[in-house]
Amino acid sequence: MTAEPSAIAPAPRLRCRAIVENDLDGLADFLVKGFPLTDRSYWTRGFSRWKYLPLVEGMPRYGYMLDAGTGAVGVILLLSSQRGEQIVANLSSWYVEPEWRTHSTLLIAVATKLKHVTYTNVSPAPHTWRTLEAQNFIPYNFGRSAIFALPGRGQVSQTIPDDLPEAELLRDHRALGQISLVVGKDGLVSPIVLRPRRLDRPPVPMMDVMYCQSPEDFARCAPALARHFLPRSLGFLIDGDVPSSNFGPSSNFKIWGHYVEGKERRYYKGPWRPRLGDLAYTEKAIFE
Numbered sequence: 651m652t653a654e655p656s657a658i659a660p661a662p663r664l665r666c667r668a669i670v671e672n673d674l675d676g677l678a679d680f681l682v683k684g685f686p687l688t689d690r691s692y693w694t695r696g697f698s699r700w701k702y703l704p705l706v707e708g709m710p711r712y713g714y715m716l717d718a719g720t721g722a723v724g725v726i727l728l729l730s731s732q733r734g735e736q737i738v739a740n741l742s743s744w745y746v747e748p749e750w751r752t753h754s755t756l757l758i759a760v761a762t763k764l765k766h767v768t769y770t771n772v773s774p775a776p777h778t779w780r781t782l783e784a785q786n787f788i789p790y791n792f793g794r795s796a797i798f799a800l801p802g803r804g805q806v807s808q809t810i811p812d813d814l815p816e817a818e819l820l821r822d823h824r825a826l827g828q829i830s831l832v833v834g835k836d837g838l839v840s841p842i843v844l845r846p847r848r849l850d851r852p853p854v855p856m857m858d859v860m861y862c863q864s865p866e867d868f869a870r871c872a873p874a875l876a877r878h879f880l881p882r883s884l885g886f887l888i889d890g891d892v893p894s895s896n897f898g899p900s901s902n903f904k905i906w907g908h909y910v911e912g913k914e915r916r917y918y919k920g921p922w923r924p925r926l927g928d929l930a931y932t933e934k935a936i937f938e
Contacts, residue, residue, distance in 0.1 A: 663718070664716060664717070664723070664750070664753065665716070665717045666715070666716055666717075666753075666760045667714065667715060667717055668711075668713075668714055668715075669710065669711070669713050669714060669715050669727075673712075673715065673722070674697045674712070675694075676721055676722065677697075677722055677725060678690050678693040678694050678697070680722045681725065681743055681745065684725070684743070684745030685743065685745065692937065695937075696937035699936055700712070700936055702825065703729075703731075703822060703931065703936075704731070704732070706730040706737055708737075709730040709764075710730075712727060712728065713725065713726050713729075713741075713742075713761065714726055714760055716746065716753055716756075718750070723746065723747045724746035724747065724750055724757050725746075725757075726741055726742075726743065726757050726761045727741070728740070728741060728742075729932060729936060730767075731930065733922075736921075736922045737764075737766065738767070738769075738770060738931070739768070739769050740770045740771070740931065741758070741761060741769055741770065741771045742773070742933040742937075744757070744758065744778070754781075755781075758781075762785065762919060765920075766920075766921065768918060768921060768922040768924065769787075769918065769919045769920055770917065770918045770919075770924055770932065771917045771918075772916045772929060772932050772933065772934060773916075773933065773934070779915070779917075782917050783917075785919065786919055788918060788919065789915055789916065789917050790916055790917065790918050790923055791889045791890065791915060791916035792912065792915060793890070793891065793909055793911040793912055793913045794887055794888065794890075794909070794910055795888050795889075795891060795907045795908060795909045796856070796885055796886070796887055796908045797869065797885055797886040797888060797905060797906070797907050798876075798884065798885040798905070798906045798908075799875070799876040799885070799886075799904060799905045799906075800873055800876065800905075801873060801877035802873025802874060802877060802904060803835065803874060804833055804871060804873065805833065805834040805874070806832075806875060806877075806878040807831065807832050807833075807834070808830070808831060809832065810824075810830065810832060811839070814832065816841040816861070819841070819843070819861065819931075820861075823843045823860060823930060826935060828843055828844065828845050828860060829843065829844040829845070829846070830842070830843050831878075833871040833874055835870065835871060835874055836870070838867075840862065840868075840870070841861065841863065842862050842875070843859075843861035843930060843935075844857040844860060844875075845857065845858040845935070845938075846882070846883065847887070854884050854885075855882060855883050855884060856885050856886060856887055857875075857883045857886045857887070858886075858934075859887065859927055859929075860929045860930055861928055861929065862888070863925070863927070864925060864926065864927060865888055865890045865892050865927050866892075868886070868888060869892055869895055869905055869907075872886065873904055873905070888927050889916070889926040889927055889929075890926035891907070892905075892907040893907050893909075894906050894907050895907070
């Protein structure tokens with residue numbers, strides 16, 4: 651028996667639109683549902699930090715959501731930053747409710763539509779790798795290194811020179827509660843952003859590298875940083891394979907690098923391949 655036309659409920663009208671300030675309170679609840687290992691304060695704390703970061707012209711402030719008329723049924727956050735002439739946008743927290751899952755590709759297609767922007771995903775779940783690759787994302791990090799260094803020479807300073815190209819980046823991340831430093835060594839000045847963390851096994855204090863110019867430059871600065879942070883940290887964690895190195899006349903290693911393949915795979919799409927050791931303005935800096 652066919653129902654009368656008047657008895658058939660109209661299909662909800664789905665829109666993919668930019669997230670605005672008034673959406674954030676409801677999105678905090680929605681994201682807890684999508685990521686049950688987090689709590690509401692994780693999202694509200696991150697959103698409150700995010701509000702004070704520079705807005706990038708032509709980019710949405712927070713990202714995009716699927717709106718069925720009664721609120722979010724899908725979301726993808728977009729953390730954008732200006733890097734010289736490059737715009738980098740970190741995709742984060744991609745979640746669509748099961749009954750709307752067929753629209754997941756619409757959400758990411760809208761979020762990554764600008765050809766001049768480099769998009770990254772720095773914490774993709776393994777089950778999303780194939781979907782990302784189908785969207786032309788390319789892996790650029792395949793593992794992480796733990797670095798342990800003997801204390802050595804170099805000047806570590808909390809003063810950020812105004813003429814340093816990364817001055818704004820260092821100040822922004824200091825305002826987020828991270829450790830922004832400048833290391834002077836061998837006639838070079840190196841900007842560094844670190845975030846304290848404690849490993850689960852073994853439970854030892856380490857420093858996560860949020861920003862450096864390259865893993866090689868960080869390795870050069872590691873002895874000076876090891877001296878600066880003793881005894882607060884035993885070592886550092888950084889993307890890429892950083893081998894053990896000797897920077898002095900002795901045959902003994904000054905830096906020990908232990909690389910773990912497959913740890914924290916990261917993807918990008920766009921004109922600029924992200925540098926290893928650069929997690930600035932990503933979800934790692936805002937939410938964790």
